[in-house]
Amino acid sequence: MNSYTPFLAHFCSRRRNSGAIMLITLISMVLVMLSAMALIRSFETSQSMAGNLAFKRDLLNRAEQGATQAIALFDSGGALFDPDARLNNLPDHNYYASMLATNDRGIPGILLSGAGTRGTEDINDDDAGISIRYVIDRLCSESGEVTSSQCARSVDAGAGSAHESGKRAATYSPVYRISVRASGPRNTQVFLQTTIKR
Structure with a gap:
């Protein structure tokens, strides 16, 4: 009986x-x-973020x-080349002679909503799913003639050469804001804004 006891104890311990x-x-x-599932999710998230960054x-x-x-x-032959054409709105060319209302980031509301902008001025790439729309507004409180009290203006200081007896008088050019919205795949949107003087 003693010889079976160690075997039985060893068997039970092993089980x-x-x-x-x-x-x-x-x-x-x-x-x-x-861990593998978390790693896969993390990889998918980073891949999606990298894709969105590339789209932007x-x-x-x-x-x-x-x-x-x-x-x-504004160049020769363009609809806004003539300064008199810029005194009033030209909605067919997405041009407004007075400053447009903007959101808190400075983007014109008309560009965000799409109302009042012409679809024919859009640049569309249907294969890539990209649509580009722009709007131009003159930084004046009212349409009409450019005045110092109503318009933001750029000063072109006259510069004389060594051969000239004096400097030319400073001239003032109105400032125009160009806002662009580019929309693409995955609901990606980019806004670009610049100002020019003419």
Whole structure:
């Protein structure tokens, strides 16, 4: 009877150890699976963020096309080349002779809502799902003639050369704000704003 007792004790001890090892192994496997799931989620999130950043960077480059198109309206042959044409609104070219109402970030509300801007002036890339729209407003409180009390103006100080007896008189140019909205995939939007004087 004494010879069977150690064998029985060893067998029972071994069965208890196998159960504990199995439990520890299962818990370890669950922890590894949870870690793997967290790693996959983290990777997907960072990949999505990198994709959105790439879209925004691309949209910023595309928004510059809208600004270039708007500035071209002031060049020879453009709808805003003649200073008299700039005295009143030209909604067909998304131009407003007085300053537009803006949100707290300085973006004109008309550009945010899309009301009052012409769709034909848009730059669309249907393959990439990108739409670019711009609006130009003169930084004056009212339309009509440019006056110092109503308009923001840029001073062009006259400069004389060594051969001239005096300096030229300073001239004042009205300031125009060009705001561009570029919309792309994944509801990505970029706003670009610049001012020019003419």
